[in-house]
Amino acid sequence: MLSSNATHLNPNSTIAQLETHQYQVDADTLGEVVSTEFKNHPDLPGVIVKEGEAVLGVISRRKFLEQMSQPYSIELYLRRPIRVLLEVMETDTLTLKEDSAINEAVKRALNRPLDLLYEPIIVQRKDQSLELLELHNLLLAQSKIFAQVNKIINQQKEEARQYAENLKQEQAKVREYTRQLEQEQLEAQRRNQVLEMQRAKLSRQANAISELNDRFVQLGELLSKEGKETFAQMLSSVEAISDSTARIINIGEGFKEELEVVNSATQLIERVSQQVRNLSIQVALAANRPGSGAQGQMSGLSRITTEIGNLGSKTSEATTEVNQIAYRFKGQIEDLTSAAAESEEVARSLVRRSQQTQQALDELERLLNEHREEDTAVDYVQDENTAEQEASNV
Known part of the structure; x- marks a missing residue:
């Protein structure tokens, strides 16, 4: 079964939005059943093996096919329960919650050992159900996010360039305004000086007039x-x-x-x-x-x-x-x-x-x-x- 909540991805998107697979089998299921499922669904990344509600492990398509390519593997495992194959294979499954960020999931997936690097990841939903996420889809989602981020960065660069251009124009205007303001300030200073001189002159004249008035009164x-x-x-x-x-x-x-x-x-x-x-x-x-x-x-x-x-x-x-x-x-x-x-x-x-x-x-x-x-x-x-x-x- 396939589960996908894929929407428009962004740097804050989680793995809950990616395409996952819900193929699970009981530990007693025969290996040929799993082989037939893999043949019928080429996109199926693996199978979750459970015993009751407990998860015993995950067998990926790649590991399954590698094991089946060994001599006598088909006679040994296809007609026997899948648990036998699981016991033979060494698996270390990475389990992540669905609210894990895509970038964080990629980091944790790529930090696994090299032989387990391409193993599917178990996604744990809020209802505790388990699904498989293929690393390819995770990396593809990250590349899309990177593309969007790059697009956003380019847009921001263009906006920054436009903003810088506008800023240069505004700075030119500011410089012109500053020059005009300096000229106006100089003119204002000159006028203030003239006014101060006139005020001083008027003050002297007023004092002289006051003295003359006093003398006139006297x-x-x-x-x-x-x-x-x-x-x-x-x-x-x-x-x-x-x-x-x-x-x-x-x-x-x-x-x-x-x-x-x-x-x-x-x-x-x-x-x-x-x-x-x-x-x-x-x-x-x-x-x-x-x-x-x-x-x-x-x-x-x-x-x-x-x-x-x-x-x-x-x-x-x-x-x-x-x-x-x-x-x-x-x-x-x-x-x-x-x-x-x-x-x-x-x-x-x-x-x-x-x-x-x-x-x-x-x-x-x-x-x-x-x-x-x-x-x-x-x-x-x-x-x-x-x-x-x-x-x-x-």
């Missing part, structure tokens, strides 16, 4: 303080000028009144002088009348008249001179009064401008305070932006 504060004090003093001075100008105007007004008094006095002097002249004329007329007093009186009267005339002339001259002086003094007083009025107007304009300047200084102080607050807010925003940039870089 100057603004100083200007505000000094300006307030200066304009306060200027306001005081302007007020003093205004008061002085008012006093000058008042003095000018007093001068005008005095000039009017002087003018009145000169008019009086002029009237007196006129009266004196009239009197001297009357005295002269009286003195020169015919039949008047003594000669001496006439002479004294004449001198008096002369003196009065001289006095009148001098008084008239003095009056004229006083009038001229008073006229000139009056013009000067008018000029002084006009200048004082203009000075008062200028002073009032200065007061108005001082007030506007004071308002401008107050506005400047307010702007300085706002500038401080904006600087504080900008510093805070810059700190926040710097922190966010550092977190992003990280």
Whole structure:
């Protein structure tokens, strides 16, 4: 009987998948029965000889035919039980379990003595049944496995070659990517250097701007303080000028009144002088009348008249001179009064401008305070932006 579970073989295949033979005979079976079986089944590798459930041994086709070729062997063994032939033959049967790997079975089979090298192998099934496996089938299965392994190896070699080719291409791509990455890194380093230089420059500019802002704030504060004090003093001075100008105007007004008094006095002097002249004329007329007093009186009267005339002339001259002086003094007083009025107007304009300047200084102080607050807010925003940039870089 033939048993075969042959399927696709692989390096992990077992002898259970190989073709086996189930020919078994009892030890009392005649030798000619076994000989006839061998003749009828040329592929039969041997026969298992049992006595009950015990296995006495295995007689291979090769050993059986060799023994039968000896003189008198046919008469001695064919008509006698097979156990007689088994007792004469020296056999050492190799028994393997069906889950033994094919490669392992080949190793154990080839490790047998040379005269037993081609003897069939007993395969023990899981149900404890016994079958014969021919070494030829075992070696053929191993060759198939080797062929498949070789095919797998060739496929793997081809795959490895293809993989190596792909790997070379990928390595070339990687080298190109690496070169591009190095260029990008160099470019990034250059940009970073430029950015660092720009950052350092901006930092210096920011420090300079900060210093200028500080100086500007200090100057603004100083200007505000000094300006307030200066304009306060200027306001005081302007007020003093205004008061002085008012006093000058008042003095000018007093001068005008005095000039009017002087003018009145000169008019009086002029009237007196006129009266004196009239009197001297009357005295002269009286003195020169015919039949008047003594000669001496006439002479004294004449001198008096002369003196009065001289006095009148001098008084008239003095009056004229006083009038001229008073006229000139009056013009000067008018000029002084006009200048004082203009000075008062200028002073009032200065007061108005001082007030506007004071308002401008107050506005400047307010702007300085706002500038401080904006600087504080900008510093805070810059700190926040710097922190966010550092977190992003990280």
